[in-house]
Amino acid sequence: MKDYRLVVRQFGGPELIESEPLVGGPVAAGQVRVRHRAIGVNFIDTYHRSGLYPFPLPAALGVEAAGIVEAAGEGVGGFLPGDRVGYVSATPRSYASWADLPADRLIRLPDTIDDRTAAAVLLKGLTVQTMIAGCARIEPEQSALVLAAAGGVGRMLVQWLSAIGVRVIAHAGSAEKAAIARGLGASEALHGPFETLAEAVRAANGGAGVDVVFDGVGAASWNASLDSLRPRGLMISFGNASGPVPPFIPLDLTKRGSLFLTRPKVHDYIDSRAELDAAAAALFAMIADGKLDVAIGLTLPLSDAAEAHRALEGRQTTGSIVLIP
Structure with missing residues (x-):
């Protein structure tokens, strides 16, 4: 099949994803062309497709991939054709045979991590690293509640938090998924309705709320x-797996005990080259040390991206979804 990319020409459901030819010209200065070998699927892809996070139409899809350097533009040093790299892009572009990226946003992949694992872990893993180290700054023996704990991000959160000594209370959508979370290191794994969750969390945490x-x-x-x-x-x-959060006022936080609230974006925490390298090194170390098991729940051809979105939105998988060009 000739090179192509997937786009949406109007916002809506998975059925609106379509392909178009991808024709490459010279690589621009400072850019590197990456031939994709594996592409990660994330909930944010469904937000771009639906228009929740809108981009100009026709909108490309996908924000992470792993592959090899095919060519480099003028002024690029440090990357040669054949080098294995991955990336997390702020601009959707990865549902494609290849993509051109700024050289300073590429992540060199260690030999110990294969392409599919890299595509499954980069965005989710960097998100987890920045939430734990950059947002929460949580310490051993503190407590945390992780929702959707058997999903792609949730299972990484459970493992990472448990590995650093945090008491993890997990919540999942079924008994089977709760059992998965417990197996990943959660001290308690719940699966009841949200209406009784707070009561169940306190019962599992010595009568107190979590940190x-x-x-x-x-x-x-x-x-x-x-x-x-x-x-x-x-x-x-x-995230917004069930839809955007409802409108609220700051008094909602005051009434519950002077709570803090953040809505992080991973790119704000890996904005510099040094931050990106440090976050990637921490992620790769967790994997190398056996503290982070990356599960791929579904692998599909790139042409079946619509089916991947249906499975993701329908909560039909555990772990990550990977597309193969």
């Missing part, structure tokens, strides 16, 4: 997550 909540669910879990925190606890809202 930090990591919530990628959004609308459905919003109040339950806030109610699960101790006074002066931190709410990290990082």
Whole structure:
């Protein structure tokens, strides 16, 4: 098949994803052309597709991939054809046979991490690293609630937090998924309705709320997550799997005990080359030390990206989804 990329020409459902030819000219100065070998699928891709996070139409899709350097533009040093690299892009572009990237945003991949693992872990892993180290700054023996704990980001959060000595209370959508979270290191694994979550969290945490909540669910879990925190606890809202969170006023935080709230964007924490390298090194070290098991729940051809989105939005998988060009 000739080179192509996937786009949407109007915002909406997975059925609107279509392909178009991808024709390459000279690589621009400071850019590197990466031939994709594996492409990660993330919830943010569905937000770009639906228009929740809109880009000008026709909008490309996908923000992470792993592959090899095919060519480099003028002024690029340090990367040669054949080098293995990965990336996390602020601008969607990865649902494609290849992409041109600024050289200073590429991540050199160690030999110990294969292409599919890299595509499955880069965005999620860097997100987890920045939330734990940059946002929460959580310490051993503190407590955390992780929602959607068997999903791509959730399972990495559970493992990473447990590895650094945090008491993790996990919540998942079924008993089977809760069992997965417990196997990943969660001290407690819940799967009841959100209406009773805060009560269950306190029962599992000695009667107290947790220090930090990591919530990628959004609308459905919003109040339950806030109610699960101790006074002066931190709410990290990082996703909208069930839809955007409802409108709220700062008094909602005051009434619950002077809570803190952040809505992080990973690119704000890896903005410089030094920050990107440090975050990637921490992620790769966790994997090399056996503390972070990267599970790929579904692998599909790039042409089946719509099916990948349906599976992701339908909560039909655990772990990461990877597309192969």
